Amino acid sequence: MPTGPSLETIRAAHERIRPHIHRTPVFTSRSLDELAGANLFFKCENLQKTGSFKIRGATNAVFSLNDEEARRGVVTHSSGNHAAALAHAARARGIPAWIVMPANSPMAKRKAVERYGGQITLCEPTLAARETAARDLIERTGAVMIHPYNDERVIAGQATAAVELLDQAPDLDFVLAPVSGGGLLSGTAIAAKCLRPQIRVVGCEPANADDAFRSLQAGRILPPEKTDTMADGLRATLCELTFAILRERVDEIALVSEEGIVEAMRSLWERLKLVVEASGAVPAAPAFERRIGAHSAAGRMAGSGQAEGKRVGIILSGGNLDLANLPFK
């Protein structure tokens, strides 16, 4: 039996979260199609409530709790969008959310957590410090941990973006999503392959934080060698759950340079007039650079063929960033 939530579970998640999320629009652009040599369909999760897809998984997790669990509240550690999403979801259910954030999180993301009523605990920017702070909170409050991706309820929620995309843009040949901890890509891969088995699923990752690429090549989870990417949402690593799902369902990991991220952001801002954060622009880069399929020969990932003339769905995962610190020169 395949790993992760089933399509039935994903459909139930969609019904559960529908009152609390936007069905985000799908944008197209003739000039970006010319750039890519393909027909691109941009799923605008930057226009989602809280500014990212993360509200889908967080809301499904929060509304899946029974009343007794929910009463004690929820806790998580996150550098950003999952934090705001969990705060929003908790407020929607009327329960408290405790959020552990590294002290170097972007100010825009901290403000968002506060706006939705989340209670922030700042910590050192290391995984160990985050986990310790979260454990302390759980001991003190009895709150339930909602991990940003190591959670089938979260993955089922994230999968609903692809369910909508395939409905809004039928007959896609490819679907591209960013990969970090693997929650969005896992959900995307399960939903897309269930609904359209012939679709090619491409995870997109900064070359400067390429642990998913290397892990899938090696056949085991490798620790990150580096995470010095401007895509601050893509510095996490796979867990056993997401690793197993990606091994089964993902056809290719495309690596993206830092320059490629800036160029993709610029093209999206200039042509679509959309504010997309660096992490959210990552899956657009391989399409704009006509490199889908280019990584397939390098290792274990099966060749997915070129995307020329094909229909390509791209999940623009978020739009939260500090306007005072933009990469355009």
Added chain:
Amino acid sequence: MPTGPSLETIRAAHERIRPHIHRTPVFTSRSLDELAGANLFFKCENLQKTGSFKIRGATNAVFSLNDEEARRGVVTHSSGNHAAALAHAARARGIPAWIVMPANSPMAKRKAVERYGGQITLCEPTLAARETAARDLIERTGAVMIHPYNDERVIAGQATAAVELLDQAPDLDFVLAPVSGGGLLSGTAIAAKCLRPQIRVVGCEPANADDAFRSLQAGRILPPEKTDTMADGLRATLCELTFAILRERVDEIALVSEEGIVEAMRSLWERLKLVVEASGAVPAAPAFERRIGAHSAAGRMAGSGQAEGKRVGIILSGGNLDLANLPFK
């Protein structure tokens, strides 16, 4: 009989241009509603083809020409969005477009004209130099001048944005649009007052280029005293045609500070995740600052009442700007 195109003419323009333009979406935001204390409906002309509403008027003018006129091509002088729009409209009809642009036009706007096949003549950044260069082109080519706003066909085209807005967001109490030469505001006022006579029409203008405000107070067109605003699309002055329409139909001119423009842009970018140029953000500023109606006591413009709790349509007129030169700090 009232000045300017009738609703029937506007509806005919809408039919004429429909195959060539987007019906742009209307965005809403709970957090911006809280900021404004009103229900805001943003008509996203920044998502329009060529990145601004100008394609509506230009396309209507170009497709209103008879075949013999059209064959010789069209010419205009414009610092930006009308230029790109006319180039796009001419290409759609398969005729040449000669565009006179001041040499200090934003690079993004020059590139857009080139992308749509317009042939650019650069000139000194004065009205006299622009008019001379355009006259030379007309003598040389026999092309037809399409003025950016002193043209009923153009005004009828611009009016179609408000027609769509009132269909997408019924029962509006106010509609806000920027004013420069007055083409968009004239069309907006005619369409809005015909379709919904009780609506209040508010023109929004940079305080640093306040000639429309002063002219309407004085009862005659006054020359600009200054045009040192970051809203580079709002430096033109009214003509007799637009002045007459605005006198008849506009309830209020709201002036906007340069700081107010930056703050409005920032709020639109952060909350709606939309790239809006300075000129396009101008009509959002008085709503965010809860100043609609505030100018009514100052002079000839009739009091329009406060907008608190009301339904307010805002035309975000464009999204073209140089990303390398953004005002956010």
